[in-house]
Amino acid sequence: AQKITQTQPGMFVQEKEAVTLDCTYDTSDPSYGLFWYKQPSSGEMIFLIYQGSYDQQNATEGRYSLNFQKARKSANLVISASQLGDSAMYFCAMRDRGNDMRFGAGTRLTVKP
Amino acid sequence: NAGVTQTPKFQVLKTGQSMTLQCAQDMNHNSMYWYRQDPGMGLRLIYYSASEGTTDKGEVPNGYNVSRLNKREFSLRLESAAPSQTSVYFCASLYTAFDGELFFGEGSRLTVL
Numbered sequence A: 001a002q003k004i005t006q007t008q009p010g011m012f013v014q015e016k017e018a019v020t021l022d023c024t025y026d027t028s029d030p031s032y033g034l035f036w037y038k039q040p041s042s043g044e045m046i047f048l049i050y051q052g053s054y055d056q057q058n059a060t061e062g063r064y065s066l067n068f069q070k071a072r073k074s075a076n077l078v079i080s081a082s083q084l085g086d087s088a089m090y091f092c093a094m095r096d097r098g099n100d101m102r103f104g105a106g107t108r109l110t111v112k113p
Numbered sequence B: 001n002a003g004v005t006q007t008p009k010f011q012v013l014k015t016g017q018s019m020t021l022q023c024a025q026d027m028n029h030n031s032m033y034w035y036r037q038d039p040g041m042g043l044r045l046i047y048y049s050a051s052e053g054t055t056d057k058g059e060v061p062n063g064y065n066v067s068r069l070n071k072r073e074f075s076l077r078l079e080s081a082a083p084s085q086t087s088v089y090f091c092a093s094l095y096t097a098f099d100g101e102l103f104f105g106e107g108s109r110l111t112v113l
Helices: none
Strands: A002-006 A008-016 A017-022 A025-026 A032-039 A045-053 A062-071 A074-079 A086-094 A101-103 A109-111 B004-007 B011-012 B020-023 B033-038 B043-049 B064-068 B072-077 B087-094 B109-113
Touching: A002 A086, A002 A101, A008 A062, A008 A086, A017 A086, A017 A109, A025 A074, A032 A062, A032 A074, A045 A062, A045 A074, A074 B064, A101 B043, B004 B087, B020 B033, B020 B087, B020 B109, B033 B072, B043 B072, B072 B087
Parallel strands: A008 A109, B011 B109
Antiparallel strands: A002 A025, A017 A074, A032 A045, A032 A086, A062 A074, A086 A101, A086 A109, B004 B020, B020 B072, B033 B043, B033 B087, B064 B072, B087 B109
């Protein structure tokens, strides 16, 4: 089964600055999808961005971009121009061809004013 | 639109009692999932159903059973609850398209005394 690793339990960033949240993965399947979700303190899961293993370009969605380095098996989330509302838990996830979808342990991001 | 609906939202059980968490989605999704989230931790996959009529174990299946009743409904049963099963349980569903995101229910908070 695939494995997702997020090595940063907590991160701090100054408001309006950019921050990178790390995610590495391990799979033997050449076809997979990578996702990032945000979980605010209210508890709901909010989809942020998707990257397919065959996508040639890094995914972007507004202030979110995914730095996809396939050879290194990393899929880091970059948040530009951080806002106070970005303070939350962030989870990286991977889906394989069999639709098995697993999550990393998460990174708690705190944005400082 | 209802999306993914979980019931109950809160439940307190005594050790050894049984219960079933219900989940239904109205988006015609093929795949459905049950995750658990312990305080301050990531989501761990309990079971999933890639399509109607199939179920597969995830990372932490012990102590749980599931039933994919039809395309809409996927239930999670605890036959003999243990304090270690105190957690927040999330149901989610996913369309077949490989870039489809997971849609989550609001979560069910279970406490086993």
